[in-house]
Amino acid sequence: MQSLWVMSSIAMPLEMLEAIRALFRLRASTRQQATFVAEAVHYSATGEQPHALGGLALEVQRSIFDITDTDVIIIPALWRQPDKYLADAQPLLDWLLARYQQGATIVAIGSGVWLPAKTRVLDGLPATTHWHSLAAFKAMFPKVKWQHDHLLTQAGRIFCAASINSGADLIIHLIGLYYGRELALQVEQQFSPGVRNPFEKRVFQADSAMQHADEPIALAQSWLHQHMNELLNLTHLASLADLGVRQFSRRFVAITGETPVLSDASHFGRVFQRWAAVTPGTYRNQVRRKIFVLSPTSQ
Structure with missing residues (x-):
């Protein structure tokens, strides 16, 4: 065949x-x-x-x-x-x-x-x-x-x-x-x-176990990696770790050095540049929108 x-x-x-x-x-x-x-x-x-x-x-x-x-x-x-x-x-x-x-x-x-x-x-x-x-x-x-x-x-x-x-x-x-x-x-x-x-x-690696022993935080990190395109809910993340919201936030920062959510524009900019190697503004100028829709007001 x-x-x-x-x-x-x-x-x-x-x-x-x-x-x-x-x-x-x-x-x-x-x-x-x-x-x-x-x-x-x-x-x-x-x-x-x-x-x-x-x-x-x-x-x-x-x-x-x-x-x-x-x-x-x-x-x-x-x-x-x-x-x-x-x-x-x-x-x-x-x-x-x-x-x-x-x-x-x-x-x-x-x-x-x-x-x-x-x-x-x-x-x-x-x-x-x-x-x-x-x-x-x-x-x-x-x-x-x-x-x-x-x-x-x-x-x-x-x-x-x-x-x-x-x-x-x-x-x-x-x-x-x-x-x-x-x-x-x-x-x-x-x-x-x-x-x-x-x-x-995005990748699942055979040797990608989190570099710390805090299992509840590792569970939350795993959920974040698998749902990175969804809106983040801090209460839901804390519930996954079986912790209160404030306790979860403090523990997450202490373990990972990052906040579990992007709380402000400057933080977002720093994280974005680390991932994409360009600022959000540069990226926006480089990438065209996928589709142009003519709005009723412009007809």
């Missing part, structure tokens, strides 16, 4: 990496070079070229088995359940496991998480996938700690994204790790800055 890959989960990472190359070319005076080769390679038990959803054909030059050393492997999403297409994928799984043991970082998007899960390197570790595949993957891989409330997970050198947009967040994060936050922010702003939140604030 011919596999159907989701084109955007392949194209977006390649385009973001190419943007890095373009930024280096613009900085020719610094003589910096983008020290990477990004290419699409494929696996096929029958020798067929891969195809993408919508009837698009993917023309790739090399087999995946031509790659014996690599730093990052990005696994795109397959349409529907991968086990239908990859029943005879043991050579591919062996190759993936060998590259991981060699030190490669794995980035799996959507149903592409099936591949590292199938190699068993995710056993006992957190992972996420597209909601359509989640129930089936839970049944197939019961030892994986599936995170249904998170769109991003990290377990050492294995990153999982539940959706294509979340996969873009992972690529931005990796660009920051390899080439610095400044270049990562430039690429991010080029590829839809109004959508993304910082990777570190």
Whole structure:
């Protein structure tokens, strides 16, 4: 059965990496070079070229088995359940496991998480996938700690994204790790800055236990991370910690060094700049509104 890959989960990472190359070319005076080769390679038990959803054909030059050393492997999403297409994928799984043991970082998007899960390197570790595949993957891989409330997970050198947009967040994060936050922010702003939140604030990490032993405050922090786009209710947060509002506020500040809510504009500005690396005013000028609606008074 011919596999159907989701084109955007392949194209977006390649385009973001190419943007890095373009930024280096613009900085020719610094003589910096983008020290990477990004290419699409494929696996096929029958020798067929891969195809993408919508009837698009993917023309790739090399087999995946031509790659014996690599730093990052990005696994795109397959349409529907991968086990239908990859029943005879043991050579591919062996190759993936060998590259991981060699030190490669794995980035799996959507149903592409099936591949590292199938190699068993995710056993006992957190992972996420597209909601359509989640129930089936839970049944197939019961030892994986599936995170249904998170769109991003990290377990050492294995990153999982539940959706294509979340996969873009992972690529931005990796660009920051390899080439610095400044270049990562430039690429991010080029590829839809109004959508993304910082990777570190959204990911579930295997080693992300709060760096303190105050369990009630850690519980409140976890709730904040999972509901960061909702209106904050201090009374509700205090109830989660089984504390009074004043006691909770004092304890939260003492433990984390931050207030549980943004109580004033100056505090918001400081926090925003720490997250986005620009002031709210600069960000507002850089990002256009998503839609313009003609109001009745302006007609």
